Amino acid sequence: RPVKRAVVGVPAYFNDAQREATIAAAQNVGIQKVKLLREPEAAALAYGIGKEQVGLGDEDELVLAFDLGGGTFDVSMLVVGGGVSEIICTAGNAKLGGADFDGQIARHLKSILGANGAAIKKFSADAQNKIVQSAEKIRIHLSNSRAADLLLPLAGDDWLSMDSASDVIVSTGNESPDQASSTYVSCQITRREMERLCKDEFQALLRPVREVAIMAGALLPGDTSPTLVEAALDMEEWDKEDESLAFG
Known part of the structure; x- marks a missing residue:
């Protein structure tokens, strides 16, 4: 009606x-x-x-x-x-707004990727955007959890192949990706660390x-x-x- x-x-x-x-x-x-x-x-x-x-x-x-x-x-x-x-x-x-917090988390993710050999500057715009989308999912996750265990692809193509931006968060609901196609870096971000990143x-x-x-x-x-x-x-x-x- x-x-x-x-x-x-x-x-x-x-x-x-x-x-x-x-x-x-x-x-x-x-x-x-x-x-x-x-x-x-x-x-x-x-x-x-x-x-x-x-x-x-x-x-x-x-x-x-x-x-x-x-x-x-x-x-x-x-x-x-x-x-x-x-x-x-x-x-x-x-x-x-929330996008500003996501931006800080995304920059942190890129610094981790860069420190582990990822060629961030060569990532496509879509891959870069997927990192920002994943940052949003991480922020939401940390609203209800003290920490997020992450598995980040080092290749831009593997960011694009993810079904969901939340796939970077390792949990019982997400299966670990097949690492045969590329290399991944395992890391953790805590709520306290996010608060430090987004202090301003x-x-x-x-x-x-x-x-x-x-x-x-x-x-x-x-x-x-x-x-x-x-x-x-x-x-x-x-x-x-x-x-x-x-x-x-």
């Missing part, structure tokens, strides 16, 4: 023109009634449903919504209470968090203690974080 009504999530920083363009795009595909919901509000709504105590007490609560996309990042502070949420401040970085990116993420904490009055200007910011990010994981915006 065709969809005639929809709630569409949009970034918190969208201006009126961008919001109107989103509505027009939805109407162009036959959706007659469109309601826009800012993504941090959708995330807060989903979190409130999952944690029934949030926003249902006598006092309003401050909720931090942290949205790291592939190429952009924004963080918003919301007041939640009585089943209603309101964004009070937003900050972010339109040039920082993590620091860049914390700056907007501190900004909204100050704007919301939850942190004093000039306070150098990272405790509040770290505590804000040290929250219990949403078990379906990739679906939280849509769920909201």
